[in-house]
Amino acid sequence: MTKINEKSQTRPDLSMPVQFLKGVGPARAKTFAQLGVETVGDLLEYFPRDWNFLPEPSKIGQMQPNETVTIFGMIESTDYQSYRRQPLFEALISDDTGVCRIVWFHGGYLSNQLEPGQVIMVSGKVTLYKHQLQLTNPKFFVLDEEHPQPPEYFSGGIYPACEGLSSGQIKMIVSRVHDAVDELVPELYDERFCKRANLISRKNAFRWIHLPPDEEKLAQAKRRLKYDELFLMQLGLALRRYKVQHFSKAVPCGCTDKIDSRIRRRFPFLLTEDQNACISEIIADMDKSEPMNRLLQGDVGSGKTVVALYAALLAVANKMQVAIMAPTEILAGQHFLSIERYLKNSNVKRILITGGMTGKKRNEVLNAIGSGEIDIVVGTVALLQADIEFQKLGLVVIDEQHKFGVAQRAQLRKQTTPHCLVMTATPIPRTLAMTAFGDLDVSVIRHSPPGRRAVITRWVSRHDRQKAYEFIRERLKAKKQAYFVYPRITAVEQASDVKAATDEWERLSKKVFPEFNVELLHGQMPSAKKQKVMSEFRKGKIDLLVSTIVVEVGVDVPNATIMVIEGADRFGLAQLHQLRGRIGRSDAKSFCFLFTETDNETAKSRLEIMARSSDGFEIAEHDLRLRGPGEMFSTRQHGLPDLKIANIVDDFDLLVMARKNAFEMVSNDPMLTRAEHKNIRRALLAKFGDAIGLADVA
Numbered sequence: 001m002t003k004i005n006e007k008s009q010t011r012p013d014l015s016m017p018v019q020f021l022k023g024v025g026p027a028r029a030k031t032f033a034q035l036g037v038e039t040v041g042d043l044l045e046y047f048p049r050d051w052n053f054l055p056e057p058s059k060i061g062q063m064q065p066n067e068t069v070t071i072f073g074m075i076e077s078t079d080y081q082s083y084r085r086q087p088l089f090e091a092l093i094s095d096d097t098g099v100c101r102i103v104w105f106h107g108g109y110l111s112n113q114l115e116p117g118q119v120i121m122v123s124g125k126v127t128l129y130k131h132q133l134q135l136t137n138p139k140f141f142v143l144d145e146e147h148p149q150p151p152e153y154f155s156g157g158i159y160p161a162c163e164g165l166s167s168g169q170i171k172m173i174v175s176r177v178h179d180a181v182d183e184l185v186p187e188l189y190d191e192r193f194c195k196r197a198n199l200i201s202r203k204n205a206f207r208w209i210h211l212p213p214d215e216e217k218l219a220q221a222k223r224r225l226k227y228d229e230l231f232l233m234q235l236g237l238a239l240r241r242y243k244v245q246h247f248s249k250a251v252p253c254g255c256t257d258k259i260d261s262r263i264r265r266r267f268p269f270l271l272t273e274d275q276n277a278c279i280s281e282i283i284a285d286m287d288k289s290e291p292m293n294r295l296l297q298g299d300v301g302s303g304k305t306v307v308a309l310y311a312a313l314l315a316v317a318n319k320m321q322v323a324i325m326a327p328t329e330i331l332a333g334q335h336f337l338s339i340e341r342y343l344k345n346s347n348v349k350r351i352l353i354t355g356g357m358t359g360k361k362r363n364e365v366l367n368a369i370g371s372g373e374i375d376i377v378v379g380t381v382a383l384l385q386a387d388i389e390f391q392k393l394g395l396v397v398i399d400e401q402h403k404f405g406v407a408q409r410a411q412l413r414k415q416t417t418p419h420c421l422v423m424t425a426t427p428i429p430r431t432l433a434m435t436a437f438g439d440l441d442v443s444v445i446r447h448s449p450p451g452r453r454a455v456i457t458r459w460v461s462r463h464d465r466q467k468a469y470e471f472i473r474e475r476l477k478a479k480k481q482a483y484f485v486y487p488r489i490t491a492v493e494q495a496s497d498v499k500a501a502t503d504e505w506e507r508l509s510k511k512v513f514p515e516f517n518v519e520l521l522h523g524q525m526p527s528a529k530k531q532k533v534m535s536e537f538r539k540g541k542i543d544l545l546v547s548t549i550v551v552e553v554g555v556d557v558p559n560a561t562i563m564v565i566e567g568a569d570r571f572g573l574a575q576l577h578q579l580r581g582r583i584g585r586s587d588a589k590s591f592c593f594l595f596t597e598t599d600n601e602t603a604k605s606r607l608e609i610m611a612r613s614s615d616g617f618e619i620a621e622h623d624l625r626l627r628g629p630g631e632m633f634s635t636r637q638h639g640l641p642d643l644k645i646a647n648i649v650d651d652f653d654l655l656v657m658a659r660k661n662a663f664e665m666v667s668n669d670p671m672l673t674r675a676e677h678k679n680i681r682r683a684l685l686a687k688f689g690d691a692i693g694l695a696d697v698a
């Protein structure tokens with residue numbers, strides 16, 4: 001231990017535990033670990049969450065309105081005006097050029113801190129009040145013999161802190177490795193590139209992000225670090241893609257006119273232009289011996305299932321098997337049902353695997369899949385990944401609904417590499433999706449099939465609830481069906497304002513709609529019971545279905561034309577849009593009511609967006625802007641670590657540049673073995689470990 005300690009005191013390296021830094025020790029190291037900081041490398045990447053800047057000192061006589069200034073002066077007089085509606089503490093300060101009024105609202109606490117005769121530094125924005133310049137609520141620091149200068153914490157980084165480790169302490173410890181930064185962070189790119197791309201050196205970036213001399217340099221530091229982060233992520237994706245392209249083989253599934261028309265005959269309608277475009281892209285992909293890796297995006301009800309079924313039948317026509325995976329059993333059942341509808345009287349052998357399938361029956365099915373007898377297998381991701389051996393798996397279709405990830409796919413790729421089609425109803429702007437996840441191809445269904453009616457959407461405050469119930473009653477009398485969706489199954493005490501499905505089911509069935517058949521559906525009910533409720537709702541035996549968001553996925557009941565979402569402000573916009581997609585599936589008018597108890601204006605304006613727009617892509621963009629990309633698609637889902645400083649929405653320009661450069665680099669030097677790529681290679685391994693399989697190829 002001591003040996004490392006001695007050594008490290010002189011030359012810290014990135015993997016050295018922070019414990020061995022001066023001022024840390026075992027106890028603080030534990031606190032650092034809570035912040036995710038274990039090594040010196042982690043510490044360097046523990047970026048401030050905000051920065052303070054003090055402007056250069058100026059003179060009172062030169063102050064201009066709206067300018068942010070730092071001035072030094074002597075307090076001439078003070079006055080606390082507690083009688084005002086907004087009590088304020090006032091001080092007059094002077095330097096050799098003039099006198100200035102300083103005001104702190106609610107500044108009573110300053111009465112025993114500030115007094116005439118003191119020398120004080122104040123920093124803030126200059127305002128004009130009754131023709132006089134003044135500073136309102138400025139930062140200040142009283143100077144004395146002991147503190148002739150304002151301390152450093154007035155400028156520089158503010159770190160996310162925790163109990164036992166303040167921002168100031170973190171800052172002090174970070175400053176200990178500052179001198180070593182030159183050695184710790186080697187440059188990744190050559191000088192010419194940095195110049196062309198307008199990027200400062202990596203070591204300056206690390207220095208300035210922690211201790212920026214001014215805002216301009218901070219901006220440059222951020223830009224460089226964001227670029228590096230995005231570049232390494234894209235490089236990881238580029239390498240992964242290179243590996244798939246060169247080291248895994250798929251069985252090509254060719255398409256002929258005969259196959260094409262035989263498949264199309266299965267659909268009782270003409271495919272839309274968007275569907276046809278997606279199918280062409282899929283045909284081109286599946287024709288190759290390189291495995292397809294395609295994302296199919298489209299709003300709920302836009303006709304993705306039909307496109308996926310086309311791909312499945314193309315694989316079957318090429319004597320290959322297909323696995324169709326859904327996130328839940330309900331959804332798997334739905335997929336199977338709609339496939340059954342299209343494949344009536346067809347020779348294609350298909351089966352639905354359920355959790356309830358056990359013993360002899362299950363063994364028979366597994367054998368049939370293993371011998372290649374069954375063409376299409378539908379089930380949940382969990383079931384299909386368990387222990388099922390296919391004889392010749394040619395295509396995997398994954399319905400992710402609104403998740404966005406590819407991690408599961410890897411596990412299915414054992415001996416053979418099937419083509420892969422991922423469906424998602426998260427309408428992420430295409431360019432963003434392609435760019436962020438550089439190893440995916442993307443197809444989009446932008447326009448839904450014709451004949452679908454826009455859903456009329458209203459948000460309903462608690463005062464209008466009764467009116468909405470009466471409106472719904474009229475519709476139910478006309479034999480239409482309704483969904484009532486709740487954020488929770490049962491009520492929790494702490495959040496009594498959140499209505500729960502179980503309680504509301506009681507109330508709705510007994511008090512509000514006693515004349516109708518009201519049933520309950522939620523994820524914790526036994527599978528058989530769920531299936532029964534769904535099937536009765538589908539047959540029209542249930543008028544009103546009270547549920548949690550289990551209905552979000554895949555339920556298709558055209559006669560259900562009403563959707564009520566309780567606690568609507570608790571759902572993300574994209575999720576509300578998904579839910580709304582359950583209705584508007586027939587020629588009849590559909591209505592979506594967003595019930596909310598909130599008085600929060602932002603929450604209401606979000607619901608207003610839902611009322612205004614029916615375009616999933618537009619809504620998704622609002623959601624991205626309002627909530628950030630984190631929830632919608634984290635890179636972690638993609639098998640890569642999350643981004644620390646860059647953000648694929650705000651830093652899209654940098655992302656585009658990083659992607660281009662990364663893919664170029666991999667095409668020139670696939671395994672990054674060239675000497676000039678040594679540092680990049682090292683940084684990549686440090687960041688991703690071997691998640692991207694760089695080590696095994698080299």
Ligand code: ADP
Nearest residue numbers: 269270271272299300301302303304305306449
């Ligand atoms: P998604 O999977 O994107 O939610 P589906 O493929 O389930 O959408 O299609 C939704 C509905 O639209 C289904 O009832 C389907 O039969 C119908 N549909 C799909 N494509 C067309 C089309 N080209 N013309 C008319 N109806 C279509």
Ligand code: MG
Nearest residue numbers: 301304305554
């Ligand atoms: Mg669907």
